[in-house]
Amino acid sequence: MEIEKNVARLIETLKDNDEHVQVQATEMLEEIGEPAVPQLIDALDDEDKNVRKGSARVLGLIGDVRSIKPLIEAMKDDNKWVRRAASGALSNMDKRAVEPLIQTLKDDDWRVRGGAAWALGNIKAPESLEPLIGVMSDDSSFVRAGATMAVGNIGGDAAQKALEGALNDKSSYVRRVAESFLNKE
Template identity: 45%
Template sequence: MEKTIDELIQQLKTDDDFDREEALGQLEVRSEESFDSLVEALGNRNKKIRRYSAQVLGYIGDERAIEPLIVVLEDNNKFVRREASTALLRIGEPAYDSLIELLNHENWRVRGAAAWALGGLGKEEAIESLEPLLNDESGFVKAGAKSAINQIKESN
């Protein structure tokens, strides 16, 4: 019997890699049916559910997930934030303008995550927006900006 979307989302918190991968795959395949529940799961109390819901949204690549994923960049868990940043990178071009705007966010975690994601997009015009972050008060943001600029230059 096929599992419900809610059952698959609950399965994301398992420690069994095989079971979690099965749930990730099913949620991706059933993206039309699972999208809204995955967005809702970004606010779940369980960090694994938030993390892997962000991952699936990145695999799905629907630009409607951009705003909810941006909110998750402020999550207290670094793995959840990293997965949200990676998901925005996977969504690609539609997330670019939002990521550029986030470089001015008051939260260093958000600025840093945006910088790291922009590096993966490889758009040369992002360098101008990233350069001021090389003097950011946060070491994480500085490292993200430096890495992003180098990654962009290497890809072009």
């Protein structure tokens, strides 16, 4: 009961406009760890964007698998910083998040597909290469850029070929991402 009260107070502290206070609350919530997860998951629906963003970050630091689906849902948030925090948190989940993220590449929301691609790129799981190559032709340049970055991070012959194909993308940003990986080799 005492832990729950402390977690609730720390989550409330995430509303503070002082970034240093938010960082301290984040570190303390991370230290509490697994017992804080249920309340942090609930906080992903808080009306305050700083609470949602901070909760997503802490869930990523804790790395509890119960938070994978709620974090995927948080990638649909109206606030881009919350979406980025959720995507970053999923990147910290390692292999446990790969299959749910691969499925998320099919989401109707381009922001969610893009966030999933970026997260998979940070995880660098070889089993995500083929689905990522598939979304390199998405209608959204954000999704294509995320998939291109992810494919480049994973690497290999199939990735090389896909990156070469991305040099013809209509988005200059996607082309630059592909070039950056091709120039490394």
